[in-house]
Amino acid sequence: MMGPQTVSARRSHWNIPHHLKNKNFVGRDTFIADLNHHVHTAVSNRIFAIHGMAGIGKTQIVYEYIRTFKDQYDLIYWMSAEDETLALKDFIGLGEKLKLPIDPDQEQRSNLELVKNWLGANERWLLVFDNMDDPKLLQTFLPDEVRGNILLTSRNPNWMHAAEPIELGLLDPDYSALYLQQRSGVSDPAAALQLANLLGNLPLALEQAGAYIEATRCSLADYIEEYNKYKSKLLQLFQPYNYNFTVVKVTELALERIRDSKPDALCLLNAMSFLHPEDIPKDLFVQDDTDLELEHYPIRDSLTLNSYIYELRRFSIIHADQASLSMHRLIQEIVRAGLPESQQRETLRLVLRLLETSTSKCNETELEITASGERLVPHLVRATEHALQMDQFTDQAIDLMTFLGQYFTLTSNYEKAIHVYEETIDWVKKSLGEQYEGLIDPYSGLAFTYYRMAQYAKSESLYQQALQLISRSKASNEYATYNHYGLLLLKTNRFPEARTFFIQALRGSRKKFGKKSLQTVNINGNYAELLLRLDQNERGLEILNQNIKLLQDLYSDKHPSIATCHILLGQAYSNLHRFNEQEQHCRLALGMDEELFGREHPKVATDCNNLGLALINQEQYDEALAYFKRCYRIDRQYLDMDHPKIAVRLCNVGLAYNHKGKHRLAIKFYRKSLAINQKAFPDGSLEAATQLVNIGTAYQSLGKTTEAIEYLEQGLAMEKKFYKSDHSELAKSYLNLGFSYCMTRLPFYLDKAVTYFNKALRIYEKKLAPGHPLIKQAVECLLVAYELQKDFLNFTSTLTKYRSILN
Structure with a gap:
């Protein structure tokens, strides 16, 4: 046998597919330059696998690389490697080109060895294996030592053991738009960019679109409308001149091969085609055997899922990373369109069930809903869009759209939440009727959205519609509506009604979930907040401490509901004038929520507000002001300027300034706050009453007694509309107003002062322990x-009676 020979003529370039030359080729210069750098700087590896989905331009890239850097090689040889027969034929053909003693009558192995020996003995050569999807096949052609370079193109990304894999991504959107305009001969940058986005920046699809537009003389906008x-269907037309197949055809061929090798993998692919194309969570697809609705679903463990992922990745039909999957939007379109209508509906039902199973794992806490929603929302949106388009509006679709509304509400995307809920309600009414039980949750969800937006009249109307449906149905989730309606009643100071609905909610939750469930604990927390507003602080403290113990048993020490309990405990201790304990619980809540939600979350804003109030109570005014300002800054990221929460933030900034002696500045903040509340609550509110009282006390500090009395009287009158006659907040207002009356030294006002001081004293004696500082303050005012x-x-008798607490 003859030894290795050299090429007789330098710069031999054989089998190069020059028909691939494309004058419109753009956007890949950096990739080609980087590829050349890889090829000539790699120390141990000389084999490079350029991989990517069909139609992404792998073959074109290698052709352009050869055109650019052909002078770096003495020999370039291009081979088709779709299957072993083609590859062997072309490889032995190289031996014939090299004038090696190839003998057709000898064993193929002998001829292969001749070519491999030549490659092992020579340098400065480049072999191209185009469309090689089987890494094992490459081993057939490798010499003992690779002294030249090998480039191969493949849909299969699994080359790590045999070559250096280099992934070719989609074309940059700006270059995609440029290509479309050059290829079609139509200049319209905005429409080109829009079309490029619709086609997912896939070069083969861009080529087809450009060819269609050129041939039909339509505009880019016309093509967008037709697409x-x-x-x-449009992507089946106009096969590109430099590619054997259309986007649809190459995808169908890949699906046929998958159907032959692992048909069950198509179950995963079909499901993915009804979801958002990017970041599809892998764990969405693994379901245990207990779900009877998924009896014939094949993916029951991660091992099965991974085997399907491997098969689909071999053809670059999907991409995968550690936690998620993705697929090109055009592949999704083609996969869906290839399914019979009955299979489309069956697949959509499966997808809705998979999503429902994932969302049902949330325990209704804001953290769990927002955390799950962040991963699932794009897929919920896409799947429910398909449900609407296919008129497949099932209970599962209703539940998923309700979850979407919850997510948007809790993340302060109120416009999106309203749109989702209203669309759901409209579709349910049209499809299932206005009395359908499934409307309860969308009505309640939309009502809660308006509650968060402080549009309480709209919220009330929607809750009433939900409650009417509950009264006619056997709904098992009425506890949630009762609980949220109770919050609305609490916010609008309708305390007796709020108590009724919280108790009903507790009964429903205990029946459905048990006394120690998270749902029951959260409703109990809302009931405790009501008790604090009713001045029943000891009972509120008892419930909140029980809640914390239960939550710690369930979730350890860090959970959003535990943070909420600390907020309410701080409020209780503030009511009891135990300010050190108030500050302690406020700091615990702030630290926990910052860790759970991040420093810019609305819950953190609320915590800053509460901690600021605790610091005011301990005369730490500068630090309090800093927390109030931080709270305001966070809330303004999420809330409009006329939201009642903003009124509270402005009021508390004013409170800090007032305590710092900047009374006129404080009044400016109080007035802004009052204006917001008067607009939100035309019939009055406790918040507006607080701001009236605050304005009065600021005028009191300025020595403007007439103005002080005017505002304090208005504030007290409004408080009496909402508080019982023995509420401790009334006692505070009686003292403030009585003090202003005393400042006048007029007999009429002094009589009123005595009356109010006595009222305050009676309330404090009823509510507080003997000798409490507030009792002492009331006695001193009375004296x-x-x-x-x-x-x-009366002076002497009062002094005698209370001498023990005055000393």
Whole structure:
């Protein structure tokens, strides 16, 4: 046998597919330059696998690389490697080109060895294996030592053991738009960019579109309209001159090969085609055997899932990373369009069930809903869009759209939430009737959205519609509606009604989930907040401490509901004037929520507000002001300027300034706050009452007694509309107003001062322990009034009665 020979003529370039020359080729210069750098700087590896989905331009890239850097090689040889027969034929053909003693009558192995020996003995050569999808096949052609370079193109990304894999991505959108305009001969940058996005920047699809537009003389806008109407049907037309197949055909061929090798893998692919193309969670697809609705579903463990992923990745039909999957939007269109209508509906039902199973794992906490939603929302949106388009509006679709509405509400995307809920309600009414039980959750969800937006009249109307449906049905989730309606009643100061609905919610939750469930604990927390508003602080403390113990048993020490309990405990201790404990719980809540939600979350804003109030109570005004300002800054990221929460934030900034002695500045903030609340609550509110009282106290500090009395009287009158006669907040207002009356030294006002001081004293004696500082304060105010009246008889008797607490 003859030894290795050299090429007789330098710069031999054989089998190069020059028909691939494309004058419109754009956007890949950087990739080609990087590829050349890889090829000539690799120390141990000389084999490079350029992989990517069909139609992404792998073959074109290698052709352009050869055109650019052909002078770096003495020999370039191109081979088709779709299957072993073609590859062997071309490889032995190289031996004939090299004038090696190839003998057709000898064993193929001998001829192969001749070519491999030549390659092992020579340098400065480049072999191209085009469309090689089987890494094992490559081993057939490798010499003992690879002294030249090998480029191969493949849909299969699994080359790590045999070559250096280099993934070719989609074309940059700007270059895609440029290509479309050059190829079609139509200049319209905006439409070109829009069309490039619709086609997912896939070069083969761009080529087909450009060819169609050129041939039909339509505009880019016309093509967009036709594509939106016909989708994948349009992509079957106009086979590119430099590619054997259309986008549809190459995809169908890949699906046929998958169907032959692992047909069950198509179950995964079909399901993915009804989801958003990017970041599809892998764990969405693994379902255990207990779900009877998925009896024939094949993916029951991660091992099966991974085997399907491997098969689909071999053809670059999908991409995968550690936690998620993705597929090109055009592949999705083609896969869906290739399914019979009955299979489309069956697949959509499967997808809706998979999504429902994932969302049902949330325990209704804001953290769990927002965390799950962040991963699932794009897929929920896409799947429910398909449900609407296919008129497949099932209970599962309703539940998923309701979950979407919850997510958008909790992330303060109120417009999106309203759109989702209203679309759901409209479709249910049209498809299933206005009395359908499935409307309860969308009505309640939309009502809660308006509650969060402080549009309480709209919220009330929607809750009433939900409650009417509950009264006619056997709904098992009425506890949630009762609970949220209770929050609305609490917010609008309808305390007796709120108590009724919280109790009903507790009964429903205990029946459905048990006394120690998260749902029951959260409703109990809302009931405790009501008790605090009713001045029943000890009972509220008891419930909140029980809640924390239960939650710690369920979730350890860090959970959003535990943070909420700490917020309410802080409020309870504030009511009891135990300010050190108030601050302690407020700091615990803030630290926990920052860790769970991040520093810019609305819950963190609420925590900052509560901590600021605790610091005010301890006369730490500068630090309090800093927390109030931080709270305001966070909330303005999510809320409009006329939201009642913003009114609270402005009021508390004013409170800090007032305590710092900047009374006129404080009044400016109080007035802004009052204006927002008067607009939101035309019939009055406790918040507006607080702001009236605050304005009055600021005027009091400025010595403007007439203005002080005016605002304090308005505030007290409004408080009396909402509080019982023995509420401790009324006692505070009685003291403030009585003090202003004393400042006038007028007999009429002094009589009123004595009356109000006595009322405050009676409330505090009823609510607080003997000797409490507030009782002492009320007594001292009363003594001042008696002294100003020169009523020494009452002065002496009062002094005698309370001498023990005055010393």
